[in-house]
Amino acid sequence: MGEKHGGDFFIPGFMFSGISAGIKDGKEKDLALFYSVTPATVAGVFTTNRVKAAPVLVDRMRIKGGQCQAIIANSGNANACTGKRGMRDARAMADATAEALRIPRELALVSSTGVIGKPFPTDKILSQIPNLIDNLSSRALLDAAEAIMTTDRFPKVKMEKCSIGGKEIRMCGVAKGAGMIMPHMATMLCFVMTDAAIERAALQRALLDAIEPTFNRITVDGDTSTNDTVLVLANGMAKNRAISLNFADYPPFKDLLTAVLLELAKMTIRDGEGATKFIEVRVEGARSEADAKKVAFSVANSSLVKTAFFGGDANWGRIAAAIGRSGVRINPNTFDILLNHVAVALGGMETNEALQEEAGQVLEGDTVTITIRLHQGNAHTSIYTCDLSTDYVKINAHYRS
């Protein structure tokens, strides 16, 4: 996943750093910095969980100013359920970064991910900020991507380019996340850097539009985290005419952002805790997109469907049961279920033995599309999930120990 060399992930005017600050037990990287040499336009979306981590509360206030120049992020501790002290810690971490970089405090944001409810190791972090800044490099994005990993098995980075208004625009996104993945919204940290020039309102609108078919369409385990954060920084170094909502430049920019987020969302699912299979649940022929989404999530969050897929068992009856309990008024006598291109159920009933066997072979692969046709209308949607394995349980039974 992702390209091999950090050097490929170059965005004019951005620098990165990732080091070990001793927050995690081993020598793994756990502290990251994303820095723009000039103030960048910023847009953000945050967790809908009522229990919000301190850095989320700090960032929500700070991005109201519309600009950002630095994001400091750590793994190993979520700084969530930490009360007033947690708020002081999050602000101290951002403010110390701003001071060391000689930028205004309001331009520094902060993100944390890891265990919830533990006292935050602010002293360790503050003492490592000079070291973090010393390591800044325009070629070090992979270091930063590694430093925000928790149970992730690989860093998630996606680079895209396009031409807007005659200028080449580069965009690079970084994400972490493998468990506690369920909209709304992303249940993860994601930082996107671009050299595009874009107005604030257009950037926020593009982010909201791009989140919907990407991070709002994935689920690992139905759990929404306290720390979800997606931030997009656009520093304007491409010198394109600043994109505004009504310009012809807006759609290609939104498409670029959507492409980057979709790839990161899919990487997050491929890296789902213990996952052995990437599963697309596609619902077609629904009365409305809302109906399609309900059915798709009911199937994607079914532990019974997910364990059957882990076992390579094309047990479509469990898919049928999940469709039926979705709350949507489906017709039990008209739905079809396909695994890739193999029909396992037509009109609510099993197809022939040969097709069932073929479906079993489909599940030997590591990528499966479940297509559900409801035959009730024209709306459709796709969401992405993974199987539920014994490793998921093992990883999460002993996460803190």
Add this chain to the structure above:
Amino acid sequence: MGEKHGGDFFIPGFMFSGISAGIKDGKEKDLALFYSVTPATVAGVFTTNRVKAAPVLVDRMRIKGGQCQAIIANSGNANACTGKRGMRDARAMADATAEALRIPRELALVSSTGVIGKPFPTDKILSQIPNLIDNLSSRALLDAAEAIMTTDRFPKVKMEKCSIGGKEIRMCGVAKGAGMIMPHMATMLCFVMTDAAIERAALQRALLDAIEPTFNRITVDGDTSTNDTVLVLANGMAKNRAISLNFADYPPFKDLLTAVLLELAKMTIRDGEGATKFIEVRVEGARSEADAKKVAFSVANSSLVKTAFFGGDANWGRIAAAIGRSGVRINPNTFDILLNHVAVALGGMETNEALQEEAGQVLEGDTVTITIRLHQGNAHTSIYTCDLSTDYVKINAHYRS
């Protein structure tokens, strides 16, 4: 669980049978009969899943008559997603039973549980009905209870008595269910036999009232099955004055039924697929009971909470995250979390190290109560669930093979 001798489960006027009809691969029992020597008043509730198994559709029609004398039930095949043939099969199974017992067809009900979507082995069942009837005995309830088991590790039977109107009333419930357990409603099969005399309307009301705090408060995996059925048969052999809704006799009858269902519901959770721990999630201080239920189910269905408990990790941060994503407007700064009597979080924050360690010891037991105090009102509820283990995944990865 349950008492040892089938002979203890005696209800005047009821006879039972459980045999192997070769529906399952081995020689396990898989066909059961519950028979009342006189027509009994009947009440029933069925799955809310839009995909309903054929026997559910048949029974829903037949209980409109208000009386029942026999229930034939099989495991090994759910007769769900089987179309018109499935409907014919379900009716044939009930009708053949009625004919052999020389009772009117409308008084015979049918239930099935097992794999969804496979052709139903009607011939095997029909050929075994004479044998099934030959084995009828007032002492054979445990045989019948075993014959409806699927992944259950033990038969679930509960006997209770009380005095109503000067007469001793006996009541015995039988249930099966270990996976695909989630309201509404029971996600299982449950048959209750009593010798009470009771009017039809009172029996149905008592069943609905008794379901709410029992089978509608349990979850193993959030999946609702296509075959859920609870039937109560009251044959009047106790010769009490027939209970009606407005009599003083109604509350003790309802309490008796609730007690039987609660015990069966708890047994179902103790037998949850792969379960190593029985967990009560108790929410107090909610604005409404609906709020309390939402929070409790959000916690009880969290894979992350359930895997942490399997690992013996008192990771309350995951409970906090599940509270926050429940959709209820909780206050993130006022909630408390206790494991048994040990406070792990107060006012939304972690308590001291000593209490965290004590909480770890609580999780060494096989029964844990999570108490969540929201401090927003006076409503409360309890729901029951189990942990999520590697065995749950193993059981469900290879259920059909």
